[in-house]
Amino acid sequence: MSTEPATDLLDREPLFAPRFADEAAAIAAAHEAAALIAAISADPAERSRIPHEQSAILERSGVTTVALSPEEGGIGASVATIVEITRIISAADGGVGQLVQIHNMMLRGILRRPDDALRRRVIADIAAGKRLGHAAAEVGGKHKFDIRTSAARNAQGQWVVNGAKFYATGSYLAEWIPSGAKTEDGQIGFLVHRDTPGLILDDDWHSFGQRHSVSGGVRFENLVLEDWQVSLPGAGAPQKPERTGLTWAQINHAAIDAGIARGAFEAAIHYLGNNSNVWIDAEVERAVQEPLIIKRIGDYAVALRVAESLLRDAAELYDAYNAKGRPSDLDDELILAVAAARVKTDEAALLISSDMFSLLGASSSYRKFNLDRFWADVRVHTTHDPIRWRLHHVGDYYLNGTPPHEYSAAAIRRHAEA
Amino acid sequence: MITKPTRLASEAEAIAAAHAAAAKIALLARDASLNDRVPHEAAEILSASGVTSIYVPREFGGLGASIETVVETVRIISTADGGVGQILQIHNVMIRGVFSRPDDAFRARLVADIFAGKRFGNALAEGKGKGKGGGTRLTLDEQGIWRLNGRKTFATGCYLAEWISISATSDHGPVGVLLHRDAPGLTLEDDWHAFGQQHSVSGSVHFDNVEVDPRFAPKTQTAGGAPDFMPRTGLTWPQILHAAIDTGIARGALEAATAYIRDNMRAWPESGLARAADEQHTIKRIGEYAVAVRAAESALRYAARTFDRFKADPGNRALEDELILATATARAQSDEASIFIGSDLFALTGANSTLDRWNLQRFWADARVHTTHDPIRWRIYHIGNYYLNGVPPDEYGRAARLRQQEIAIATNAATKENAL
Numbered sequence: 001m002s003t004e005p006a007t008d009l010l011d012r013e014p015l016f017a018p019r020f021a022d023e024a025a026a027i028a029a030a031h032e033a034a035a036l037i038a039a040i041s042a043d044p045a046e047r048s049r050i051p052h053e054q055s056a057i058l059e060r061s062g063v064t065t066v067a068l069s070p071e072e073g074g075i076g077a078s079v080a081t082i083v084e085i086t087r088i089i090s091a092a093d094g095g096v097g098q099l100v101q102i103h104n105m106m107l108r109g110i111l112r113r114p115d116d117a118l119r120r121r122v123i124a125d126i127a128a129g130k131r132l133g134h135a136a137a138e139v140g141g142k143h144k145f146d147i148r149t150s151a152a153r154n155a156q157g158q159w160v161v162n163g164a165k166f167y168a169t170g171s172y173l174a175e176w177i178p179s180g181a182k183t184e185d186g187q188i189g190f191l192v193h194r195d196t197p198g199l200i201l202d203d204d205w206h207s208f209g210q211r212h213s214v215s216g217g218v219r220f221e222n223l224v225l226e227d228w229q230v231s232l233p234g235a236g237a238p239q240k241p242e243r244t245g246l247t248w249a250q251i252n253h254a255a256i257d258a259g260i261a262r263g264a265f266e267a268a269i270h271y272l273g274n275n276s277n278v279w280i281d282a283e284v285e286r287a288v289q290e291p292l293i294i295k296r297i298g299d300y301a302v303a304l305r306v307a308e309s310l311l312r313d314a315a316e317l318y319d320a321y322n323a324k325g326r327p328s329d330l331d332d333e334l335i336l337a338v339a340a341a342r343v344k345t346d347e348a349a350l351l352i353s354s355d356m357f358s359l360l361g362a363s364s365s366y367r368k369f370n371l372d373r374f375w376a377d378v379r380v381h382t383t384h385d386p387i388r389w390r391l392h393h394v395g396d397y398y399l400n401g402t403p404p405h406e407y408s409a410a411a412i413r414r415h416a417e418a
Numbered sequence: 419m420i421t422k423p424t425r426l427a428s429e430a431e432a433i434a435a436a437h438a439a440a441a442k443i444a445l446l447a448r449d450a451s452l453n454d455r456v457p458h459e460a461a462e463i464l465s466a467s468g469v470t471s472i473y474v475p476r477e478f479g480g481l482g483a484s485i486e487t488v489v490e491t492v493r494i495i496s497t498a499d500g501g502v503g504q505i506l507q508i509h510n511v512m513i514r515g516v517f518s519r520p521d522d523a524f525r526a527r528l529v530a531d532i533f534a535g536k537r538f539g540n541a542l543a544e545g546k547g548k549g550k551g552g553g554t555r556l557t558l559d560e561q562g563i564w565r566l567n568g569r570k571t572f573a574t575g576c577y578l579a580e581w582i583s584i585s586a587t588s589d590h591g592p593v594g595v596l597l598h599r600d601a602p603g604l605t606l607e608d609d610w611h612a613f614g615q616q617h618s619v620s621g622s623v624h625f626d627n628v629e630v631d632p633r634f635a636p637k638t639q640t641a642g643g644a645p646d647f648m649p650r651t652g653l654t655w656p657q658i659l660h661a662a663i664d665t666g667i668a669r670g671a672l673e674a675a676t677a678y679i680r681d682n683m684r685a686w687p688e689s690g691l692a693r694a695a696d697e698q699h700t701i702k703r704i705g706e707y708a709v710a711v712r713a714a715e716s717a718l719r720y721a722a723r724t725f726d727r728f729k730a731d732p733g734n735r736a737l738e739d740e741l742i743l744a745t746a747t748a749r750a751q752s753d754e755a756s757i758f759i760g761s762d763l764f765a766l767t768g769a770n771s772t773l774d775r776w777n778l779q780r781f782w783a784d785a786r787v788h789t790t791h792d793p794i795r796w797r798i799y800h801i802g803n804y805y806l807n808g809v810p811p812d813e814y815g816r817a818a819r820l821r822q823q824e825i826a827i828a829t830n831a832a833t834k835e836n837a838l
Contacts, residue, residue, distance in 0.1 A: 139770065142684060167769060207772040208779040280815045281796050292795045354761050354786060358753075362572060362790040365612040372613040372786070376779065379761060383769040388699040389688045407688050 019062070019073055023081040026066045030088040033061035038092035038263075041212070044370040050203060051212040054096045055173045059129035063089070064103050067111065073127030079248075079322065080315040083255045087311065090259025091266070094377035095212025097259050099131060101252040102170040102213075106132035106178050108248055109231075110191075118191065118228050125175050133174030135165035135218040149220060151181040151188055159188065159225040161198075165218045172201045172214035179218065189231045198223030209376030243331050244321075246406040251314055251338045257345035257378055258311045261304050261352050264374035268356035269297065271371065276361055293359050300356070303348035310341040335404040336397060339390040346387050349378040423535040424468035429487040432472045436494040439467035444498035444670075447617075450777035456608060457617040460502045461578045464495065465535030473510050475517055478529050485729065486722040489662045493718065496666025497673070500784035501617025503666055505537065507659040508575040508618075512538035512583040514655060515594070524633065528596075531580055539579030541570035541623040556588040556595065556630060564630040566595060566603075570623045577606045577619035584623075590636035591825070603628035614783030651728070651738055653813040658721055658745045663788055664752035665714045668759050671781035672707050675763035678771055678778065679704075686768075700766050707762070710755035717748040742811040743804060746797040753794045756785035 020026040037054045040046055058064060063085050068074025077085075082104055090097025107126065113119045126132070138148055149163025161181050171177045177199070180189045192199055198221050205216035276287035284290050314337040321330045353374035357364055364371055385407045393404040426432045443460045446452055464470060469491045474480025483491075488510055496503025513532055519525040532538075544553055554568030566586060576582050582604070584595045597604055603626040610621035683694040691697055721744035728734065728741045760782030764771060771778055792814050800811040 206774040207769075208774060209772065279793055279796065280818045281799075283817075292793075292799060296795070350761060354757060354782070357786050357790050358794060360790070361793070362612075362787075365614065365787040365790055367611045367613055372783070375761070375782070375786075379764050379779070379782075380769070380772040383764050383767075383772055386686055386699075386768070387765060388703070389686065392688075392699060405688075407686075 020066065020075050023066075023075060023077055026063060026075060026077060026081060027084055027088070029061045030063045030085040033057050033063060034088050034092040037089065037096055041093040041096070041373070042370060044367050044373075047370065047373060048211055050172065050214060051093070051096055051099075052173070054093060054212060055099065055131075058089070058096065058099065058131070062129060064100060064129060064131050065127050067104055067107050068123060068127055072123050078315075079251070079318040080312070083251055083311065083315040086252045086255035087259040087262070087308075090256040091263040092259075093212055094256055094260040094263070094374075094381055095210045095214075097256045098210060098213035098215075098381065099170045099173065101249070101256055102134050103131040103174070104252060105249045106134050109178065113231070116228070122176055122191070130175035131170060131173065133168060133171030133177045133218075135168040135171055135177050135179040137165065137167040138163075139166045147180065147182050147187070149179070149181045151183050151190075151225070154224070158227075159183075159190070159230055161190070161220040161223040161225060163220050167215050168201075168218040169213050169215040171218050172203060172205075172216060177201075177218065179220075181220075190225050190229045191231065192223065192225070192229060196223065207380050209373070209378070209380030213381075242326075243328070243403075243405065244326065244334055247318070247334055247338050250342060250406060251311070251318060253381070253384055254307075254311050254314070254338065254341040254345045256381055257342070257349040258304075258307050260374055260378040260381070261307055261345060261349035264349065264353040264356060264378075265300055265304050267371055267374065268300070268352065268360060271356075271360050271364055271369070272297075275363065275369075276359070277363075279361075287359075296355070296359055300348075300352045303344075303351055307341070307345040307348040310337070310344050314338045314341040332397065332403055335406060336394055339394050339404065342390050343387055343394075346378075346382045350375070350382070353378055423466050423471065423533070425533070426468040426472055426481055429472075429481070429483055432469060432481065432483055432487055433490055433494070435467045436469050436491040439463050439469060440494050440498040443495065443502055447499035447502070447780070448777055450774050453777065453780065454616055456577060456619060457499070457502055457505075458578070460499060460617065461505060461537070464502060464506060465537065468535075469495070470506065470509055470535060470537055471532050473513060474529065474532055478517060479533075480529075484722075485658070485725040486719070489658055489718065489722040489725075492659050492662040493666040493669075493715075496663045497670040498666075499617055500663055500667040500670075500781075500788055501615045501619075503663045504615060504618035504620075504788065505575045505578065507656070507663055508540050509537045509579070510659060511656045512540050512575075512581070515583065515596075520633075524631075528581065536580035537575060537578065538581045538583055539573060539576030539619075541573040541576055541582050541584045543570065543572040545569070545571050554584065554586045554625060556586045556593050556634075556636065564632060564635055566597070566625040566628040566630050568625050570625075572620050573606075573623040574618050574620040576623050577608055577610075577621060582606075582623060584625075588636040593634065593636045595630055595634040597625075597628060597630070601628050612787045614780070614785070614787030618788075648819055650810075650812070650816070651741060653815075654725065654741060654745050657749060657813060658718070658725060660788070660791055661714075661718050661721065661745065661748035661752045664756040664785055665711075665718045665748070667781055667785045667788070668711045668714055668752060668756035671756065671759040671763055671785075672704075672711050674778055674781065675707065675759065675767060676704060678763075678767045678776070682771070682776075683767060684770075703762070703766055707755075707759045710751075710758055714748070714752040714755040717744070717751045721745045721748040739804070739810055742813060743801055746801050746811065749797050750794055750801075753785075753789045757782065757789065760785045 036057045040053055065074045066077035067082060069076045086097055086100045089100050110119060110122050141148060151159045151161045154160045175194055176191055178191050180187055200219040202217035205214055272287050278284055278287045282290040287293060317334055317337050321334050389407060396402040397404045424435060426435055442463045446460050472481045472483040473488050476482035492503055492506050495506050516528045554570060556564055556566050559565050580599055582597045584597060586593050586595055605624040607622045610619055680695050685691045685694045689697045724741045724744045728737050731737055796814060803809040804811045
């Protein structure tokens, strides 16, 4: 078995992508990309389409390269900057924001790999603006982590994978897709290029929101893996999950909802200023002068600022945590901070995106304005994992002193029992 | 073709008929492929059930159902489909005028049509905001024929209605006109493209030189008397039925959520449970939904009973205040419950429940679109102004209507002076 890649995939020339001078330049690029994406995503006809164009804008902007080190073509961006980029893109389009979120989530695993040819190849692609997807969850099992996709060695000793994943966010538009399968010797993880024979990316994400997150199915039909693609070869126990193993994903999920909340807020204000009729009982000239509307916009702004503030705090804490080498005595505080950000971003985004129609009036419900996309996106996105369980952990910490967990707690418990 | 409607003999029969119709309509409403289609079949079920004629008074040979029963039928239909519920709502609002019409063959035909299951729609609002008036105008042509021209929007129910009730302006002030759907020059558009309440068919209606029967001519000095003044509770009837729609949607959302959690959901891994429905957090949240629905239903029932009492005692000013306050309360609570449950349920039912095939977003979409009819903040404002400052509560647009009436009176006076 070869330990180095045998395919020409690894010999392709990387494309050009911008390299930023600093984090401020990356954030400016995110704002530019968001403005372009927002112009497309405001069109109701785009809603059910694959966001090829938005994806290309992301690719050209370079904002998905920032986590790479300067030597690799990135800027070694802080958590605060990556979270801010996800938030900014999500203000334009929550689905496209989730493409950034899942990419950065999966990139962490690549960055922690040893320096081998696969890592170099994938990182070259990412430096060129390409993205990672993911294919982990399945449907039909007892729960989210009940995996049926399986792999077995063929006569040549290669892993052959069969099965189906769903909620495979970003994969339809990604260059590389990390996934996993069970084997007789436990679970393996693998990374597969989108053009690999036996890999089928389905355009079947038919949900009422977050359409642009392309979170549909990925199928493996006798997908043959080379050993260089398999990151956890069969034998031995799976690695013990970290207690903060999902914090990175979680904080970027919060960034998506914070962004959607901001997008809804700005759309509401724009509509009130440009399209709303003044209500018949309000003795004012323009809708924006009505005290009841002004006060309600104040409620939205406070909810939004609280969400953004918690997100910023959690990101700064996360950077401090990383700088100290992820010490376990900071686990509690980091998990609580990120859970609080998720709760308040969920709340703000759902409040503003739904309640705004009570101010904007009946005409704003016309499809041509496409204003329900904010609610649809945040409502679908926030079902990712239940907020009530984030709150449960926060409450159990304050009430009973129980160390807070993420939703991987069940997996960690199973690991401890095994 | 409308099946010959059932003639309902009692209020209990009316409620039972509404439940039976709702069960059939619910089967259509859950089919996502029907969301954007005109609800021909649901409308036919509605009419065939007989519930569209229960408000016809006894002296016209009808059931003369109480407000409480009519409100309840709208609520029940709306648990199945808020849009179809609004077709019933607007019908009940618009047929009210039939029974105060002069006793003639025309009125007899309208009443017969109602018994035959035909429905009424409305064409009141115009493009540039409610109450602002505008395009739709009734004028006399050179031959002395009254002609209607203009365009209406938010014309709920019209696309599927037999009779269209229209407001228009004229040289003699505001007028009300009733037109048959087949009137030459009248065009009903299938252009209601909102993200919810698609089945309320609230699109536009055009009038291109439509000939109008002289019985709808403006009231001038020759026709005698001043224009009709809308009473203080002139909008209570549509308002309470609007509350019934949202109360129904809230109940529909609650039932859809509990059914999904029981039958289609995997337990969340952190709960360590086998059944999603056994999770305490979920159980408690469903309790909050149920309390919100029950509060809305209770407020609606109280308002309906107050309305029945007020009808028997229309001069009672304190009861009139109480009716407006009770109806505003029902609207506020039903708005809150329907939007809360319609949106929050996904926090319990999870990612799979967002797939299009479940069509569960329709409750939020319907409630969200329907509750934009008139701003709840102004209903609550009137309640607050009553409790804080003792100001008698109003419904919407009263100040504007008073201004309009002053103009109409002044115009009439000027016309009379000119005639003298």
